[in-house]
Amino acid sequence: MAHFPRRARFGAGIALAATAALVLAGCASGGDAPAADGDKVDAASATSVSDFGTFADLEAAAKAEGALNVIALPRDWANYGEILDLFAKKYPEITINEASPDVSSAEEIQAAETNKGLDTAPDVFDLGIAVALQNTKSFAPYKVQTWDEIPDNLKESTGLFVGDYGGYMSIGYDSSKYDAPKTLDDLLGTDYKGAVALNGDPTQAGAAFAAVGLATVQSDGTLDDFEPGIDFFSKLQKAGNLLKVDVTTSTVASGETPVVFDWDYLNTSHQKDNENWKVVVLPGTGYSSYYNQAINADAPHPAAARLWQEFLYSDDVQNLWLKGGARPARVDAMTEAGTIDKDLLAKLPEAPEKTVVPTEKQSADAGKLLGEKWAAAVQ
Incomplete structure (x- = not known):
């Protein structure tokens, strides 16, 4: 995209709501x-x-x-x-x-x-x-x-x-305005008021789904249950720090989304949009997906x-x-x-000490849980 969209693929994504049909005209062709x-x-x-x-x-x-x-x-x-x-x-x-x-x-x-x-x-x-x-x-x-x-x-x-x-879920940030978060809970502080964005909705977008997965394992949970990750973003919302703006190249360049959860390869690419943009993969357990x-x-x-x-x-x-x-x-x-x-x-960012990759069942279970609880958690 001329920007980074609410793309539900690059890690995991699940659609539990109806999506608009893309109507294209054409004729059938042989196989x-x-x-x-x-x-x-x-x-x-x-x-x-x-x-x-x-x-x-x-x-x-x-x-x-x-x-x-x-x-x-x-x-x-x-x-x-x-x-x-x-x-x-x-x-x-x-x-x-x-x-x-x-x-x-x-x-x-x-x-x-x-x-x-x-x-x-x-x-x-x-x-x-x-x-x-x-x-x-x-x-x-x-x-x-x-x-x-x-x-x-x-x-x-x-x-x-x-x-x-694939890659690792990371946090990109404008280093001219914010210090590098060293832990997940740093993002709950007043310094990050209205600043932290997800790349989409985790019930539909892969990068956002993975952000909840990362928050889960960084909160001492496991990928068998995404509840700790949902709880974290609920706290982020209540603290006034969750920014409900879709992340794009232009929102990073303009400073509208100054702190972003996204795949490390996507966050790194924003360095061409903002010379002060830096990327951190949190220590401890990292979340990876393909x-x-x-x-x-x-x-x-x-x-x-x-x-x-x-x-x-x-x-x-x-x-x-x-x-x-x-x-x-x-x-x-x-x-x-x-x-x-x-x-x-x-040149790839250093991998975290421990890496988790969701299994098919874990992804399916997490998608179901997000469909049931995400909207209420961040409303």
């Missing part, structure tokens, strides 16, 4: 693409490159479709702009249609449902884990060629959705969707996530193979 030997490949049912024959056959099938529909991919989010441009350069035969970069994970799914059967429906999704868990029926299973190098805890076993890039890639089961361009997945998990793009300040899913395997960009890896 079969010609294979190299002249036979037809059912791209929509392909679960790996081998179903096409070779990777070159997949490329040919995607080029024959000629388009890729993406949604909710902000160009200034984790280096998506450079990633999209590289795909366009590598495959000029495939037109990338970028729709609604500012919408949430929940709205991605709504767009797919609204436009089902149309050639304007999203081919692929980028989602927070909670939204992914709620919508597995919307996805087509697919395992990229680098599947075995992706940690098991970052992927659904059949390939319905797969973690791709955004997930998935293919629309009703993708109008199923071969291009699968080629896009292969592209995202390639060495080149995994290093581009790193360039954007995010931690790529294949970082360990690439480090071992010597294909990781060591200079970029060294």
Whole structure:
């Protein structure tokens, strides 16, 4: 987005309220693409490159479709702009249609449902884990060629959705106005009156969901129960310190949101908007999570969707996530193979002493709890 939106994907996000439909006009398109030997490949049912024959056959099938529909991919989010441009350069035969970069994970799914059967429906999704868990029926299973190098805890076993890039929940702040918070409770002090913002609503936005997760573990709770995190933000609201303004590039640049809970890679990017902007990952227990890639089961361009997945998990793009300040899913395997960009890896913020990553069940349970209690807690 030309700003950082209420994006529900990058860590976890859950939609428990209706979202506006994204109405797009278009016609249905076929899912079969010609294979190299002249036979037809059912791209929509392909679960790996081998179903096409070779990777070159997949490329040919995607080029024959000629388009890729993406949604909710902000160009200034984790280096998506450079990633999209590289795909366009590598495959000029495939037109990338970028729709609604500012919408949430929940709205991605709504767009797919609204436009089902149309050639304007999203081919692929980028989602927070909670939204992914709620919508597995919307996805087509697919395992990229680098599947075995992706940690098991970052992927659904059949390939319905797969973690791709992530980071740590952090606090960004204008150092010309505020001291660096050393603990979560520092934010309850009068110095932070009307200053602390979340990147969205935690019932819909992944970054905000993760902020509640961080507050939970920093309050000696566990990810089995987000109640301590909800309680913290309730206290922040009662203290008059919670700022209910959506965080964007412009709100950071103008000083409207001077203290922000967000992923470390997003907070770090605000340093170009405010020269005094600094980022802290709180000591102790840190909260980490990954955004997930998935293919629309009703993708109008199923071969291009699968080629896009292969592209995202390639060495080149995994290093581009790193360039954007995010931690790529294949970082360990690439480090071992010597294909990781060591200079970029060294620039990442130091990891906290202990890291927790929510399981599928923890994310689902937390989403349900937030849906029940968040609005009342911060009203």
